[in-house]
Amino acid sequence: MGIPRNEVIDQEADLREGEIDLRQLLRVLRKWAWVIALITVVAVISAAVLSYFVLDPVYEAQVTLMVTQALPTTQPGGQPLQGQGLDQLMSVLARLPQMTLNTYVGQLTSESLMQRVLDALDLDRQGYTARSLAGLVQAKNIKDTNLIQVTVSHTDPHLAAEIANAVSRQFVEFVSEQNREQMAKSVEFLEKQSAEVEGELKAARQKLHDFQVQARGVAVVQQEFDSKSADLARMQSEAVQLGVAIDQLQAGVRGLQETLASTPRTVMVEEDGKKIERLNDVYISLSQMLEQKQVELAEKQARLGSTRRFIAQLEADLADLQAELVDKQAQESELRARVDQLNQTYQTLLQKKTEVQIARSINLGETSILVVSPAYIPSRAARPNRQLNMAVSGVLGVMVGVMLAFLLEYLDNTVKGAEDVQRVLGAPVIGNVPLFTGADRGR
Amino acid sequence: MNLYLVSHRHPKSPAAEAFRTLRTSLAFASPEPVRTLLVTSAAPEEGKSTIVSNLAVALAQAGKRVLVVDADLRKPQQHRIFDVPNHRGLTNILVGEAEVADVLRATPVPGVDLVSSGPIPPNPAELLDSERARSLWPALAAQYDCVLIDSPPLVAVADSVILSTQVEGVLVVVRAGVTRIDLLRESRALLEKAGARVLGAILNEVRHAPRDYRYYYYYHSEQKRRASEEE
Numbered sequence: 277m278g279i280p281r282n283e284v285i286d287q288e289a290d291l292r293e294g295e296i297d298l299r300q301l302l303r304v305l306r307k308w309a310w311v312i313a314l315i316t317v318v319a320v321i322s323a324a325v326l327s328y329f330v331l332d333p334v335y336e337a338q339v340t341l342m343v344t345q346a347l348p349t350t351q352p353g354g355q356p357l358q359g360q361g362l363d364q365l366m367s368v369l370a371r372l373p374q375m376t377l378n379t380y381v382g383q384l385t386s387e388s389l390m391q392r393v394l395d396a397l398d399l400d401r402q403g404y405t406a407r408s409l410a411g412l413v414q415a416k417n418i419k420d421t422n423l424i425q426v427t428v429s430h431t432d433p434h435l436a437a438e439i440a441n442a443v444s445r446q447f448v449e450f451v452s453e454q455n456r457e458q459m460a461k462s463v464e465f466l467e468k469q470s471a472e473v474e475g476e477l478k479a480a481r482q483k484l485h486d487f488q489v490q491a492r493g494v495a496v497v498q499q500e501f502d503s504k505s506a507d508l509a510r511m512q513s514e515a516v517q518l519g520v521a522i523d524q525l526q527a528g529v530r531g532l533q534e535t536l537a538s539t540p541r542t543v544m545v546e547e548d549g550k551k552i553e554r555l556n557d558v559y560i561s562l563s564q565m566l567e568q569k570q571v572e573l574a575e576k577q578a579r580l581g582s583t584r585r586f587i588a589q590l591e592a593d594l595a596d597l598q599a600e601l602v603d604k605q606a607q608e609s610e611l612r613a614r615v616d617q618l619n620q621t622y623q624t625l626l627q628k629k630t631e632v633q634i635a636r637s638i639n640l641g642e643t644s645i646l647v648v649s650p651a652y653i654p655s656r657a658a659r660p661n662r663q664l665n666m667a668v669s670g671v672l673g674v675m676v677g678v679m680l681a682f683l684l685e686y687l688d689n690t691v692k693g694a695e696d697v698q699r700v701l702g703a704p705v706i707g708n709v710p711l712f713t714g715a716d717r718g719r
Numbered sequence: 720m721n722l723y724l725v726s727h728r729h730p731k732s733p734a735a736e737a738f739r740t741l742r743t744s745l746a747f748a749s750p751e752p753v754r755t756l757l758v759t760s761a762a763p764e765e766g767k768s769t770i771v772s773n774l775a776v777a778l779a780q781a782g783k784r785v786l787v788v789d790a791d792l793r794k795p796q797q798h799r800i801f802d803v804p805n806h807r808g809l810t811n812i813l814v815g816e817a818e819v820a821d822v823l824r825a826t827p828v829p830g831v832d833l834v835s836s837g838p839i840p841p842n843p844a845e846l847l848d849s850e851r852a853r854s855l856w857p858a859l860a861a862q863y864d865c866v867l868i869d870s871p872p873l874v875a876v877a878d879s880v881i882l883s884t885q886v887e888g889v890l891v892v893v894r895a896g897v898t899r900i901d902l903l904r905e906s907r908a909l910l911e912k913a914g915a916r917v918l919g920a921i922l923n924e925v926r927h928a929p930r931d932y933r934y935y936y937y938y939h940s941e942q943k944r945r946a947s948e949e950e
Contacts, residue, residue: 697922705919706919
């Protein structure tokens with residue numbers, strides 16, 4: 277049964293073009309089907325033996341915790357310090373620790389918590405360590421919720437539930453204790469700070485007081501300044517009055533002088549019929565009046581001069597006083613500002629201290645973590661998942677088998693068929709002899 | 720090894736049919752009839768002897784006079800296949816102790832004669848490389864329609880390469896899934912170097928794909944049915 281030559285050449289052409297012939301692949305798979313089947317069966321059987329006879333069943337108990345005061349984000353710490361200065365700093369120091377869900381999840385498998393569970397359940401006598409216990413516990417945050425699921429895997433279902441419940445119970449306490457510790461530290465810090473600030477405040481107040489009660493305090497200088505100012509005002513008005521009076525007197529003197537000039541010094545008086553010249557009475561009285569006025573004027577002018585001197589003196593004094601006053605006022609307000617500032621700091625510290633003390637009295641563990649669902653004793657083993665194990669090893673077996681089949685085929689360097697002969701020998705296959713079967717043999 | 724004359728004992732079996740097909744293909748493999756035909760293979764145990772004997776039977780069934788010569792002087796098989804003694808044979812002719820007529824044996828298969836290997840010599844290659852050997856084949860071809868020569872493997876010893884230069888055509892037996900590609904390539908180089916005329920290859924122990932196999936059986940059962948109708 278010779279394969280026609282053109283068919284051989286066609287097949288060779290296919291090979292040369294590098295086409296993967298699906299039939300070739302199927303042929304390989306069929307050829308090594310027994311290998312694939314064997315490996316698959318062995319894999320499935322060993323998975324079954326492992327799942328049913330070797331691996332201990334593992335039970336999973338679950339506790340669901342709800343965190344009521346967690347930050348929505350997983351960002352640690354908080355915002356950086358900005359604005360509001362002292363107040364901001366205070367609240368950073370003294371607020372409740374900001375806990376993210378991941379912080380809680382991380383703490384749930386911490387060794388210190390495991391140690392507490394060990395102590396609570398007396399498990400160390402059974403050979404458990406904090407580390408080995410942590411290996412049994414898994415905590416994870418359920419996505420987009422504030423729930424944390426704690427899963428405890430153990431070959432003993434009762435113990436699994438017991439450990440799960442102990443973990444949740446101890447965790448609540450653990451968080452409370454941690455919080456109290458943190459608050460205690462805050463209070464301690466705030467107390468120290470407030471004592472320090474109080475001391476400074478006292479010193480500043482004393483300084484202010486000392487300044488205020490010194491010999492020439494601001495008040496004294498102010499008073500002096502005020503009285504001198506009043507004097508000055510009085511003097512100035514007096515000077516003005518004197519000026520007015522002087523003007524009037526000068527006008528009177530001038531009038532009198534004119535009148536006097538036009539008044540004859542002597543008059544002819546008929547005394548006893550005879551005319552005698554005698555001093556004019558009017559004139560006399562006028563000149564007397566003039567004299568009087570001039571005296572008065574001189575006196576007023578003298579007074580005005582002394583008043584003016586006095587005013588100049590006062591003005592000089594006042595300038596000095598004012599300089600002194602400004603200087604002292606500046607000093608005083610500086611001291612007062614320092615006192616005010618310290619006072620404010622002190623008040624803030626006191627307020628925070630109170631807040632923290634209140635916070636400390638809150639039981640953070642119990643208020644921020646709720647056990648939503650306690651652990652129940654699991655009735656069915658979670659692992660090994662027999663069907664899954666067998667299915668997986670079955671699939672793996674098939675894959676390994678197929679890979680092995682192709683590997684064996686690849687490693688097989690024997691002639692497979694007519695196309696190989698044509699290619700290697702360079703001569704056509706002119707005959708095919710089948711494998712003689714038992715029927716052919718007939719012996 | 721299929722040391723078995725299936726063509727003779729079960730002429731209607733698929734295997735016998737395969738040898739008849741081979742016979743036909745062989746007739747078309749060369750424009751003029753090839754009278755001396757060397758059957759060899761790259762490595763041992765690839766089915767040379769079985770194919771030689773069964774092909775001889777198939778040719779004889781077509782009415783030809785066939786001579787089988789066992790030139791495998793290292794591991795002769797033909798006398799066992801045809802169930803004849805091997806006291807004297809080819810080696811006796813080559814050393815000049817006997818003439819062809821002295822060692823020629825009739826086999827149980829009508830139309831097939833056999834020259835068995837004879838006693839195994841210490842130097843088969845030298846023996847085959849003699850002038851006597853070269854002149855032997857045309858002499859035998861004159862008496863028979865076809866002389867089929869069984870031979871040792873190509874790669875292991877030089878015998879077959881020597882013989883390939885003395886015959887009209889060479890057939891290379893290839894055992895599917897067993898013959899190594901590198902040995903087959905080496906065989907090709909040896910034959911090309913010797914200038915042998917390779918008529919073609921015979922693919923032995925082909926495992927048919929199930930679908931082809933069904934077709935194969937169907938086809939041959941049809942033929943057999945027709946053949947029995949003709950009878």
